[in-house]
Amino acid sequence: MNEAATHRPKDHPDVRSGRIGVLLINLGTPDATDPVSIRRYLKEFLSDRRVIEIPRLIWWPILNGIILRTRPKKSGEAYAKVWNRERDESPLRTITRDQAADLAKRLEADGVLVDWAMRYGQPAIGERIAALQKAGADRILLAPLYPQYSASTTATANDKAFEALKKMRWQPAIRTLPPYHDDPAYIDALALSIEASLTVMGFEPEVVLVSFHGLPRSYLDKGDPYYCHCRKTVRLLRGRLGWSEERMPIAFQSRFGRAEWLQPYTDETIVALARKGVRNLATVSPGFSADCIETLEEMGMQNRDLFLENGGQNYALIPCLNDSRQGMDLIETLVRRELGGWL
Numbered sequence: 001m002n003e004a005a006t007h008r009p010k011d012h013p014d015v016r017s018g019r020i021g022v023l024l025i026n027l028g029t030p031d032a033t034d035p036v037s038i039r040r041y042l043k044e045f046l047s048d049r050r051v052i053e054i055p056r057l058i059w060w061p062i063l064n065g066i067i068l069r070t071r072p073k074k075s076g077e078a079y080a081k082v083w084n085r086e087r088d089e090s091p092l093r094t095i096t097r098d099q100a101a102d103l104a105k106r107l108e109a110d111g112v113l114v115d116w117a118m119r120y121g122q123p124a125i126g127e128r129i130a131a132l133q134k135a136g137a138d139r140i141l142l143a144p145l146y147p148q149y150s151a152s153t154t155a156t157a158n159d160k161a162f163e164a165l166k167k168m169r170w171q172p173a174i175r176t177l178p179p180y181h182d183d184p185a186y187i188d189a190l191a192l193s194i195e196a197s198l199t200v201m202g203f204e205p206e207v208v209l210v211s212f213h214g215l216p217r218s219y220l221d222k223g224d225p226y227y228c229h230c231r232k233t234v235r236l237l238r239g240r241l242g243w244s245e246e247r248m249p250i251a252f253q254s255r256f257g258r259a260e261w262l263q264p265y266t267d268e269t270i271v272a273l274a275r276k277g278v279r280n281l282a283t284v285s286p287g288f289s290a291d292c293i294e295t296l297e298e299m300g301m302q303n304r305d306l307f308l309e310n311g312g313q314n315y316a317l318i319p320c321l322n323d324s325r326q327g328m329d330l331i332e333t334l335v336r337r338e339l340g341g342w343l
Helices: 035-046 056-081 091-110 125-134 153-163 182-198 219-223 226-241 267-277 293-307 323-340
Strands: 019-029 114-120 137-144 173-176 207-213 251-255 280-284 314-317
Touching: 019 035, 019 091, 019 125, 019 153, 019 173, 035 056, 035 114, 091 323, 125 137, 125 153, 125 267, 137 153, 137 293, 137 323, 153 173, 153 207, 173 219, 173 323, 182 226, 182 280, 182 323, 207 267, 219 226, 226 251, 251 267, 251 293, 267 280, 267 293, 280 293, 293 314
Parallel strands: 019 114, 019 137, 137 173, 207 251, 207 280, 280 314
Antiparallel strands: none
């Protein structure tokens, strides 16, 4: 029993300590595909000031008066196309859970506790930090699984964790996983995954388009490094594969609204490639650590249809790293590095 526990009143529950915890964090997911569940998820997501930087007086009427009235039905239909029917959950929840389970096995001999959480929706970050502490973790690594840093992803995940810590009397020591957009282990994992996919694709793509989630251009102008991180990832990946910019171009997906977003836009790029005569196209989205609605439905279905409708013949979506061997080797490498001095 630890020393602190020996001095506690007999009627007070024992407090465990001395363990190390790792919390894998991803973006989030609705609990179901019905409009009520989608609306609840979208409201939490689109109310985040890190995600939407429009002044509240302008944004609040748009969000509550238009978006939350019209978008849940359409988003629910998109989620329904990729929903994990067996587990009744989104693919992102399934894969993130599996990543945590695999990492737990890899770190079991070191006595490390592993859990997972979502920035939006369930399981909540604060809840899982509390669970890790209750299980004895007084040192916790927060691991937002975003290779390229953005205030709207990595920072808001950390914000939510620190918000929970503000309410805790006995806080665990905290470390946070830095961006790994140019880490050799990440670039190597991507390259190996792409090469493996090409061997089973059934056709030879003339172009492999790298698509990242978009951001408003204004975020870049304010100093967000995301765009630069994305471009560096692609530059290093091209070098690792020995490919030209023409063979592996970059684009940005998932924009909405009228403001300018990071360019070139993925959908416009795919149409232009097809009309220019590209007949065989593969796409990959290395900014996502796990397949989700943006990869499976937007890239795998919507943009596939765009390519075929404009003259393309063969289209393939290369999976995210997910809980593949390459993906889990990468996560283990990153986590062990950040636990240095604790283990």
